[in-house]
Amino acid sequence: MRFSTLRQLAERCREEQVTIGQFMLNEQAFETGESKTTIVTQMTDYYTVMKEAVRRGLEHPQPSRSGLTGGDAARVRQYMDRPDGTLLGNDASRALTYALSVSEVNASMGKIVATPTAGSCGIIPGVFVSAQQRYCWADDRLVMGLFCAGAIGYVIANNSFISGAEGGCQAEIGSAVAMAAGAMTELLGGTPEQAVHAVGLALKNSLGLICDPVGGLVEIPCIVRNGFGAVTALAAADMALAGVRSVIPTDEVIEVMHETGRAMPDIYRETAKGGLAGTPTGRKLAKELFSHENGHQNADVPPEGGQR
Amino acid sequence: MRFKDVFSIIGPGMIGPSSSHTAGAVRIGRAARHLFGGMPLQAELTLYGSFAETYEGHGTDLALAAGLLDYATDDERIRNALSLAKALGMELTFNAARDPTVHPNSVLLTLRSENREDSFMGASIGGGNAEMTKINGFDVKFSVHNPTLLVFHADRLGMLAAFTSLIEAEWLNISYMDVNRKSRAGDALTVIQTDERLSGKLPDRIRAIEGVRRVASMNLS
Ligand code: SF4
Numbered sequence: 001m002r003f004s005t006l007r008q009l010a011e012r013c014r015e016e017q018v019t020i021g022q023f024m025l026n027e028q029a030f031e032t033g034e035s036k037t038t039i040v041t042q043m044t045d046y047y048t049v050m051k052e053a054v055r056r057g058l059e060h061p062q063p064s065r066s067g068l069t070g071g072d073a074a075r076v077r078q079y080m081d082r083p084d085g086t087l088l089g090n091d092a093s094r095a096l097t098y099a100l101s102v103s104e105v106n107a108s109m110g111k112i113v114a115t116p117t118a119g120s121c122g123i124i125p126g127v128f129v130s131a132q133q134r135y136c137w138a139d140d141r142l143v144m145g146l147f148c149a150g151a152i153g154y155v156i157a158n159n160s161f162i163s164g165a166e167g168g169c170q171a172e173i174g175s176a177v178a179m180a181a182g183a184m185t186e187l188l189g190g191t192p193e194q195a196v197h198a199v200g201l202a203l204k205n206s207l208g209l210i211c212d213p214v215g216g217l218v219e220i221p222c223i224v225r226n227g228f229g230a231v232t233a234l235a236a237a238d239m240a241l242a243g244v245r246s247v248i249p250t251d252e253v254i255e256v257m258h259e260t261g262r263a264m265p266d267i268y269r270e271t272a273k274g275g276l277a278g279t280p281t282g283r284k285l286a287k288e289l290f291s292h293e294n295g296h297q298n299a300d301v302p303p304e305g306g307q308r
Numbered sequence: 309m310r311f312k313d314v315f316s317i318i319g320p321g322m323i324g325p326s327s328s329h330t331a332g333a334v335r336i337g338r339a340a341r342h343l344f345g346g347m348p349l350q351a352e353l354t355l356y357g358s359f360a361e362t363y364e365g366h367g368t369d370l371a372l373a374a375g376l377l378d379y380a381t382d383d384e385r386i387r388n389a390l391s392l393a394k395a396l397g398m399e400l401t402f403n404a405a406r407d408p409t410v411h412p413n414s415v416l417l418t419l420r421s422e423n424r425e426d427s428f429m430g431a432s433i434g435g436g437n438a439e440m441t442k443i444n445g446f447d448v449k450f451s452v453h454n455p456t457l458l459v460f461h462a463d464r465l466g467m468l469a470a471f472t473s474l475i476e477a478e479w480l481n482i483s484y485m486d487v488n489r490k491s492r493a494g495d496a497l498t499v500i501q502t503d504e505r506l507s508g509k510l511p512d513r514i515r516a517i518e519g520v521r522r523v524a525s526m527n528l529s
Contacts, residue, residue: 001309028314033503042315049321049382065325066365106324109367109387116317116435118327124318146318153317158309162317163328163434165358165412171434179317216362218325269412270358289365300370300388 001027005251006155006196013192020182020192021144024151043143046113050102050125053112057101064107066289069219073101076227091134092231099126099230103223116153116162119169119218120176122226124149127180127233131187145187149179152199159251160258164211165270167261169225174206174257177229181236190241200246202236203253208260210268212275215286221276311437316453320436322381328413329359329366332432334386335528337375339440339452340417340428342526348419350399351376357412359432360404369402372415376400381436411441446488446497454483454501455527457511462519463489463496470517471500480504495521 003009013023029036058077063070077097080086086093103122106112115124128142153162156175161167181202182195190198214220246253267274276282311317322331341347353372355363363369367386374389376398385392393400405416411431418427429442430452438452450456457475461467468487475482484501511523 001313004309024314031313039314043318046319046321065367109324109330111321111382111384112324113319113321114327114331114436116327118322118324118331118436121324121327147314150314150318154311154314157311157317157435161434162311163413165328166434215365216358217365271361271412300391 007251010192010196020151020186021148024147043146047143049113051129053102053105054098054125054129057105062108064219065109066217069223070104073097073104092234094130095126095230096227098129099123099226103226107219116175117172119222120172123176123229124180126230127184145183148186149183152179152182156254159254161261168264168268169211170206170209170257171261173225173229177233178202180233184237185240194240196250197246198236198240200250200253201239210275211270212277214277214282215289216272316437320381323386326366327436328432328434329368330371331381331436332438333368333371334375334381335438335452336430337372341376341378343524344419344426348421350420352401352418354403354405354416356407356410356414359413359415373400448488448499450499453529455506457500458524459498460522461496474513
């Protein structure tokens with residue numbers, strides 16, 4: 001790839017007069033030798049999986065594999081219908097609901113696309129599918145948005161982290177919010193520079209976020225963090241489109257994420273030993289789960305609708 | 309660059325709940341199966357770090373079994389992989405171990421068939437991406453996503469030139485190559501990755517070189 005920082009990425013896009021999404025597609029074709037059609041088809045398939053996950057989580061809410069979570073997306077969706085509406089308003093609430101929905105599908109061992117990880121798989125679909133409905137965009141446009149999100153994630157992943165085990169939740173949820181914010185900025189007509197500012201603004205808001213999943217499962221707090229993440233991405237995109245800049249250049253913010261992740265104690269990096277996982281209730285839930293699971297050690301997942 | 313392309317960030321399409329503990333584990337299991345050269349009859353799986361602590365809740369056991377059954381990360385059969393493995397006669401055991409020196413999401417797979425045993429250690433490095441870190445005691449480091457050749461051979465002069473000329477004769481572009489030695493005058497393992505898919509005949513041709521003991525290959529993507 002002909003870029004390793006976001007600054008380079010924005011410069012190249014400006015020189016070549018292309019969007020970040022188009023640039024990433026060109027680079028992918030050049031690097032892999034595959035045709036653009038093949039690459040776009042693959043990405044379109046992923047977008048279809050995302051839309052399907054949004055729908056499935058709302059239409060067929062499932063308890064998670066552990067039984068700890070499930071049904072929150074449907075709960076918020078129903079609340080949206082009350083006469084006074086929601087505080088966020090319909091569009092942001094829809095992004096929130098869809099993000100929760102995909103995240104719940106993930107927790108019940110359903111099919112999703114890692115963006116960039118499964119723990120953070122709700123944010124991009126939440127933001128993209130709700131925007132598609134709001135602006136009546138065709139799928140192709142959102143697919144180009146995924147290339148843009150991918151280019152941003154590529155820089156973050158290679159200069160910092162995208163897994164909670166290495167860099168804490170800032171690396172998973174934080175990266176996904178930044179990717180969604182940058183892509184949304186571009187999809188709404190922002191310049192590559194504005195998209196990069198959106199990434200910086202978003203990342204700053206999640207620096208230091210620890211990875212502390214109860215029982216080590218991608219459920220508590222992961223699912224609600226996906227919901228919050230979708231809403232934050234909208235806020236970051238709005239600010240960037242309005243001309244708000246990330247005064248600390250985004251590449252430097254990515255460096256801070258790296259530094260923070262490296263300094264993060266092991267108990268906050270997906271080991272389920274500290275943070276929310278280490279609270280009395282977190283431990284109690286994990287213990288109940290563990291004794292419960294022991295009886296089913298190395299067993300398959302029960303058929304849909306079945307409870308463990 | 310640890311992450312090479314857009315689909316290592318957007319993707320894989322997968323069965324939840326964890327890209328590192330589920331999808332990455334499927335890919336490690338699948339790579340091991342291909343490099344082993346088929347379905348093992350027995351697989352002993354030792355899990356380290358966060359894999360060891362949380363494998364049940366993440367379905368890491370199902371995912372590793374699914375990989376050994378050659379399923380892709382988005383195969384709905386992952387949910388039933390343990391009983392499917394049993395039905396096919398693959399015996400699986402899972403253990404947890406500690407070793408602070410290995411990557412936090414690692415698994416050691418010892419695979420056996422009637423007359424053979426190989427061991428593979430893999431690490432799931434995030435976003436469903438995975439690396440092999442050890443093979444039969446050799447320290448290695450390569451991504452499981454690219455076409456890969458493993459050549460076990462005697463450690464002597466001229467071997468590498470012989471491999472590369474055969475590979476170049478097939479117009480394949482070598483993207484990565486690494487020679488691993490156990491001791492100075494003993495065995496060596498050369499790992500070769502190519503940009504293009506490997507043809508079926510190449511492993512046989514390399515096997516015919518004097519001093520080559522064994523060749524394994526995989527083309528996963
Ligand atoms: S808390 Fe950990 S497992 Fe959950 S989403 Fe964040 S990084 Fe992923």
